[in-house]
Amino acid sequence: MPVRFAVSPLWETVAALRVLAAAHRAPDVHRSWLAWARPRLDGLGPDPTPLTRLATLPVVPEFLIPTPSVRFLDLDTALHALPDLARPERVAAALPDDPGLLAGPGALSAVLERLRRVYDAVIAPVWPRLEGVLQGDIERRGKHLVDRGAPAVLAELHPDVATHADGVRVWDRRVVAGERDLVLVPSAFTWPDVYLREGPCRSALCYPARGFGALWQRPPAPARDGLARLIGATRARLLTELDQPATVSQLAARLGITVAAASQHLDVLRATGLVFSRREGRNLVSLRTGLGLALVEGGNR
Structure with a gap:
């Protein structure tokens, strides 16, 4: 089967x-x-x-x-x-x-x-x-x-x-x-x-x-510096930016970092289950998972 x-x-x-x-x-x-x-x-x-x-x-x-x-x-x-x-x-x-x-x-x-x-x-x-x-x-x-x-x-x-x-x-x-x-x-x-x-x-x-269950709840977001201390400043910014799907190039431009650096940080976020990426034509588009959403918004899984 x-x-x-x-x-x-x-x-x-x-x-x-x-x-x-x-x-x-x-x-x-x-x-x-x-x-x-x-x-x-x-x-x-x-x-x-x-x-x-x-x-x-x-x-x-x-x-x-x-x-x-x-x-x-x-x-x-x-x-x-x-x-x-x-x-x-x-x-x-x-x-x-x-x-x-x-x-x-x-x-x-x-x-x-x-x-x-x-x-x-x-x-x-x-x-x-x-x-x-x-x-x-x-x-x-x-x-x-x-x-x-x-x-x-x-x-x-x-x-x-x-x-x-x-x-x-x-x-x-x-x-x-x-x-x-x-x-x-x-x-x-x-x-x-x-x-x-x-x-x-x-x-x-x-x-x-x-x-x-956390989809429709919007608890108070944790302090930005608290999330940064937990996962690192750049990864915290990447995760916050992914309230909408985005390509690696788009994220790199928003954060003012290289595409290679953005890709490396996304690899870590994917490996920890905070981000998912899928292919759309020639682009790799990333978005937050439910776990990433809960982390950004301060929810509990």
């Missing part, structure tokens, strides 16, 4: 819609985000598309949130792929009571446009913080996957997750993996639940990311 990880802004957007739709049942950890996000969503006006209905079904159709095929699938790429996935036969299979839901002219395009607007309103402004937590979770668990193997990693994801000889079980659902990938998708909006879905090519297990 090949196991890998993925982060998807599309998954988080749909998961956020589910939290917003059931705000009266939302856990306390999301209250401050809900207070901020609800007026922004309301500002878009009533949803004239089937998106809210699709996103709040007990089982979200796979054609709306396909399991990512790579570690990071940006929103534009995911939205571009949805028309090929939302074929009439797949819609009919997922929605037997309303197989023609997306059959009208422009129905699917309207859903995609609404998805984009929801993302821009309630996810994009917090995405750098959110992605840092999700990617930091993957970095930590990825090391465990190498050191301890998939069964150990799966066992620590959630109390309701268990492994068996040929797959994984969540509650009373059992998935036989076979040659399919099992994609582990960390999420801030899934908590306290875990979500398992089978697919023809890969199965997905969406679980609460470690450290997401």
Whole structure:
């Protein structure tokens, strides 16, 4: 059973819609985000598309949130792929009571446009913080996957997750993996639940990311010199600058140091789990992990 990880802004957007739709049942950890996000969503006006209905079904159709095929699938790429996935036969299979839901002219395009607007309103402004937590979770668990193997990693994801000889079980659902990938998708909006879905090519297990509880809390920041004494002045400044993703060159210019020096300091921050870096075209872009965020803002993990 090949196991890998993925982060998807599309998954988080749909998961956020589910939290917003059931705000009266939302856990306390999301209250401050809900207070901020609800007026922004309301500002878009009533949803004239089937998106809210699709996103709040007990089982979200796979054609709306396909399991990512790579570690990071940006929103534009995911939205571009949805028309090929939302074929009439797949819609009919997922929605037997309303197989023609997306059959009208422009129905699917309207859903995609609404998805984009929801993302821009309630996810994009917090995405750098959110992605840092999700990617930091993957970095930590990825090391465990190498050191301890998939069964150990799966066992620590959630109390309701268990492994068996040929797959994984969540509650009373059992998935036989076979040659399919099992994609582990960390999420801030899934908590306290875990979500398992089978697919023809890969199965997905969406679980609460470690450290997401600090996302919406903003405790008083520690004194800048205190953080500098802890990790060094330059690294403290780098970590503070990474409230938004940045390249090595951008960070070096902001701090007035050489690119080589910035790269060396980032290597240390990555090795200690405070920063995550990913490739965007020819550039290496870095951002804070949840641990780095908590350190800068004085939170506790």
